Amino acid sequence: MKLLKVDSVEETKRKMDHYFEGISLDVEWIDIAQALGRIAAENLYAQREVPEFPRSTVDGYAVMAKDTYGASESLPTFLQLEGNVEMGEAAAQKIVPGKGVYVPTGGMLPNGADAMVMIEYVESLDGDTIAVYKAVAPGEGIMQQGEDIQKGEPVVAKGKKLKPQDIGMLAAAGIFSIKVFKKPRVFVISTGDELVHPKEETKLGQVRDINTYTLSAMALACNAEVVGQVIVRDDFQLLQNTVKHAIEKSDVVVVSGGSSVGKKDVTAKVIDSLGEPGVFIHGVAVKPGKPTIIGRVGDTAVFGLPGHPVSAMIIYKVFVEYILRRLQQLEEAQEVVIYGICDANIHSSPGKETYQMVQLEERDHQWIVKPIYGKSGAISLMTKAHGYIKIRENQEGIHKGEGVEVILL
Amino acid sequence: MKLLKVDSVEETKRKMDHYFEGISLDVEWIDIAQALGRIAAENLYAQREVPEFPRSTVDGYAVMAKDTYGASESLPTFLQLEGNVEMGEAAAQKIVPGKGVYVPTGGMLPNGADAMVMIEYVESLDGDTIAVYKAVAPGEGIMQQGEDIQKGEPVVAKGKKLKPQDIGMLAAAGIFSIKVFKKPRVFVISTGDELVHPKEETKLGQVRDINTYTLSAMALACNAEVVGQVIVRDDFQLLQNTVKHAIEKSDVVVVSGGSSVGKKDVTAKVIDSLGEPGVFIHGVAVKPGKPTIIGRVGDTAVFGLPGHPVSAMIIYKVFVEYILRRLQQLEEAQEVVIYGICDANIHSSPGKETYQMVQLEERDHQWIVKPIYGKSGAISLMTKAHGYIKIRENQEGIHKGEGVEVILL
Structure with missing residues (x-):
């Protein structure tokens, strides 16, 4: 009975912090009218007082x-x-x-x-x-003069994701051109001998790839730019060429499929073959998504995600978005989560951080959180879920009536 | 003591429903890869089963x-x-x-x-x-074959805003080109004799306009297209020409400033001069934002918002976004709000729906909601707030410890 030796989620994040220490995106100057959703790359201070007269x-x-x-x-x-x-x-x-x-x-x-x-x-x-x-x-x-904003007062901090009111604040404070992080460039690769493009007809045993669609859309939803999408067979040489090309063009390469430990586990070998430091995570104690691979080649992060659409999406949210935030020096606290009361007992998988899909229902100005179940890999489960909750690896499970944090999908 | 005769928020929404009955945006066909954040304009059913074999x-x-x-x-x-x-x-x-x-x-x-x-x-x-x-x-x-998705099963409902998982679901279900509502076209006008473009130098008494920045960014954040931005003096003829041009080019025209009842109250007259049915709301029982004007000219919604940046943003969220959703037949329930426990007593303004800015703090898997105060019109208040809560017109106020709903900014 062969089991993977795997890292915990916290250990995985610590290793990502270590391996990406000092690596961040390039910056660019943009007009504030184009800055919605972009991340400030410097602290900004008011150039004038508001109002300028009483x-x-x-x-x-x-x-x-x-x-x-x-x-x-x-x-x-x-x-x-x-x-x-x-x-x-x-x-x-x-x-x-x-x-x-x-x-x-x-x-x-x-x-x-x-x-x-x-x-x-x-x-x-x-x-x-x-x-x-x-x-x-x-x-x-x-x-009074200067009552709203004092000259020299900090108005937007480095790492802030800009909302409409921040853009208004910048205009009021006399700041029109700002330094932001360039959008992260993401390259999405699906690998698997069974995969065909969704628009193609299948033969029996073949499967239409949907991860390039979902993972690209998730990248766009994070304000990233999708610079490439490729479906490739589980062949070392083909995958190596594809990933090599992807690394040259992007900040983050996401390879889904081909990452379970078996005879077709080529993703890790490909990453290691392309440069230092290579793979530093091979397996994470999470459910779903155990066979997750994370590496770095030059300044580019390369992920091997499970092929199941649901597992791939969750690992993307947990780890790929973590790196996307890190590259942009985005303060994590900006993401508003939902808190609610769990409506049922939920079992944990001992030794693994478990992600449980849930639906939300309002009752008396409170979110009631209901777990929903389905077969692993069912995309229909993802579209029914409003979000998911985490059950920590050393948590016994969640009791009905307990307060929980919901990450929205 | 002259007071405006005003409608309640509910009455205002009922009138909007009445005046925009049967009016919705045109539709267009797009590839699902471009569909993130767009609104489905038809019910979509699976073209194949998933998986296609056990x-x-x-x-x-x-x-x-x-x-x-x-x-x-x-x-x-x-x-x-x-x-x-x-x-x-x-x-x-x-x-x-x-x-x-x-x-x-x-x-x-x-x-x-x-x-x-x-x-x-x-x-x-x-x-x-x-x-x-x-x-x-x-x-x-x-x-099992068809266990995830059955052929003919509904996969996306008309009025749904598409998320990455929906796009994956559509790809899996064999649907690649879909009918969505065209993006609403928004035209943003700021009016006021005191206004100058923020990049210009001011003379004493002049004020830099920031509403074109904030309201345009809010439109973009709602997936609308901003088709024009103009600053214009409070002059009937000038404003009439500007609004006439805006109506021809857009689905929603937002005029901020110039809407308080006074000698410069030209917005309502301009709207009425341009076509039927004209202004149907002139004043709403809300705080802030009482002097709100809503009209329709042809199929275009025309709003007169207060000039104060904070009031303008709130009225935009409450009423302009309501129309933007309505034109796209967007189910309101899709917007996930935050529930929390109010940390202080909050007074109401009798007879008015009051919007109180708040900050959120996490405590024991629960959001603690703290009111924050500042002068009306202070843009700095908006950038400090995480969101706002509503106090209904016939509510006495909110007691410390009460559960509240927070609308995020």
Whole structure:
């Protein structure tokens, strides 16, 4: 009974950290309008303050707050109106006790004013006088110069994946061209004597390859660029030529299939034949996905994933995405996971980290997490699942009612 | 004290449903390799069964299960070996009692076999005989023909946003070209006399526009296409020309700024001037974002959003994304939200649906939801927030310890 000597998931990640120490993607300069989903390659600091002058945050009247103290619906305060501030123009007026000036939302606050009274609480009696029906405190209805963003303040940290609000923040802070990591280039190879392209007709015993479709789509979903897709037979020479070519063109090569220990286990030998340091992981204590191979040739990561579509996808999520994040120095904490309550007892596979497919159901503002089962390799299971949960290698299993973390698919 | 007569959020959505009844995007045919994130415009059914022949899911020996009954580590069963099944080839052998055939993972199961014994539990004694150390049940280690997907089975429903596993499912099911909704075309307009392009220098009182950046990025994040971005002064004629041009080119026009009730409130008049039915929402009971305008001109949705970046982004998420989903007939349930426990009492604004920015913190496999506060219009608040929670218009507020739903930003 031959069993693989395998690494744990934590040990595998530690080895990846070790073997990819100091390796990261090249950077490029891009306009922030093209930066959605890209990863900042430097810390960015505000080039200006926001706002650049004190602004009103309401439609209303700029006043000295103390003039309004005691004002109420039954007992208004009367102020002398000193005209309007126009949008986009400097406020020329100066507020002194007993005076008010109309300022629209976003308009500049005149000198001397320290609060805004919303128009809803003001009545214009004639062109010259207003009745104020509400007391306001100093600072009310105002955004001070630099209150939103100070000049020199950090606005985006290196390793942040940029969202719409970050792009807005950069525009506001006067930063329009930024250094980001180039998109990782991924090359997807499926190997197996049984595989044919999905669009081809099959003979009995042949199988249509779907991993090039799923793994390429997963790469695109991670903002990577897919630079090649090839189906190749389990032949050392053919696979060696293909992987050699792939390594030259890409940062990450993903070979699925051909990685179980058997007479056709050529992926590891091919990786080792192409350069240093070669394979450093051969087998991981996970279920599904045990026969996982990870190596490095030059600066390129080369993965051997199981051929089963489900196993391949899970190992991709766990290890290939780990390297994609690492190459981009992406902070892991940015990925928001789902927490929920497990709805059933789940068995573990002792000594292995187990990935269990689950569905989510909302109950009382809580996610109820339901395990779903199916044959290994069933793609239909993946499309029914909302995500998966991990059961750690030394965990006894999960009890019904326990809190769990769900990684979305 | 003039107050807007406004609709509730639910009423606003009902009116959108009513005014956009029967309007949806055109469809187009694309290859599934390009379909990630696109929305299926038809129900899709499997064109073939998966697998197309019974397959082994393990490396091992195909047997008749009943031959193994009683086998154990101390008392193996001996079977006669009838050679190998090669990957990608039809199994020529026929299993009869007392015989076994080697089949690799994914290989075709020979006729007569009804189970697989994993190689770990088998010893090859000589070229002709194997010792089986474990009993297997019928069906073990096998995936039956059509077990994963039946021919004619629904595989992707109309309105589904396609993920990598869906694309794999389609490839497996023999579907390579599919009908999807065209990407919605969004035109982003910022209006305001105070606005200048962010790259320009400002004079005192002028403000750099950032909404074209944030709202365009939000459109891209929703898989829409941004077909135009314009900054325009609050002038009826100019805005009318700009919106008219935008309507001709797009499915959704988003005008931010210029929508508060005041002398510069031209957006609603412009929409009404351009065609039927025009504005059907003028003010929504939400905070922030009350002065929201929604109209329809021909088949194009036209929105007037507040000028404040934060309010504009929230109203975009709540109402513009609602229409984008509606035009693509996207099932709303696909959006996975986060549930968590609120960490503080939060006040409501009576009569308004209130959006409160929050941060998330993990504690014991649960999200703790912390409200964060800042001045209205502070873009820095949006970049600090992980998401927001809704407090319904007739809700008293949220108590510390209450379960809440978080919409991620």
